[in-house]
Amino acid sequence: xxxxxxxxxxxxxxxxxKSHYVYVVDDDRDVRRSLSFMLGAAEIRxxxxxxxxDFLDALPDLEPGCxxxxxxxxxxxxxxxxxxxxxxxxxWPVVVMTGHGEVPIAVRAMKMGSVDFIEKPFSExxxxxxxxxxxxxxx
Numbered sequence: 001x002x003x004x005x006x007x008x009x010x011x012x013x014x015x016x017x018k019s020h021y022v023y024v025v026d027d028d029r030d031v032r033r034s035l036s037f038m039l040g041a042a043e044i045r046x047x048x049x050x051x052x053x054d055f056l057d058a059l060p061d062l063e064p065g066c067x068x069x070x071x072x073x074x075x076x077x078x079x080x081x082x083x084x085x086x087x088x089x090x091x092w093p094v095v096v097m098t099g100h101g102e103v104p105i106a107v108r109a110m111k112m113g114s115v116d117f118i119e120k121p122f123s124e125x126x127x128x129x130x131x132x133x134x135x136x137x138x139x
Contacts, residue, residue, distance in 0.1 A: 020135050021065030022046045025055045025081065026097075027073040031120075035068065038124055044131065052076035056084055064092055066134040068127075069114075071098040071105065082112045093134035097122070 024035050024046055032048035039046040047062075049055035053076055055067075067085075071078035078096060085094070096109040101119030109117050115137060116130040 020044065020131075020138060021063055022068055022131065023055060023062065023065055024048045024068045025052060025073075025078075026068075026070040027051060028070070031070070035127075038127070042124075042128055052078070052081040052084075056081065059088065059090065064138055066131060066138070067092055067094045069094050069096050071096055071109065072100060079108065079112065082109075082114070086113065093137045095127075095130045095134055 022039055022044055024032050024039075026032050026035070026048070027050055029050065032050065036046045036048050049058065052073060069078045069081060078098075082094060085092070091113075093115045094113060095116045095118060096106075096114040097118045097120055098105060099120040101117070106117045115134050118126060118130055
């Protein structure tokens with residue numbers, strides 16, 4: 001049986017989580033709240049954004065961090081956000097999440113530079129594992 005506290009303890013030992021941010025970009029308010037709570041329990045600082053435009057507007061003032069990015073959002077989808085990051089020479093690690101985990105979508109996300117792809121719903125352990133890899137790319 002998976003022990004969430006054990007996973008969090010292990011991750012905390014491997015990486016200084018308090019020095020990293022995760023920017024959660026998802027149009028679903030409940031998902032943003034849930035992810036922010038889960039990340040906070042793992043002592044990972046997070047900041048939620050309800051749209052890609054809001055995130056990109058804030059980007060110049062943000063400290064480098066990992067981006068947890070939903071692909072399917074109205075107005076500006078995750079692929080457009082990834083393109084905008086590339087255009088701005090922002091190479092922060094991106095973990096893509098979607099409720100529609102089709103292989104072509106995953107391949108496209110990885111080709112665009114995401115460091116990982118996770119399908120909703122996902123376990124806390126799976127998400128924390130994604131960040132363990134992503135945070136090493138920030139150092």
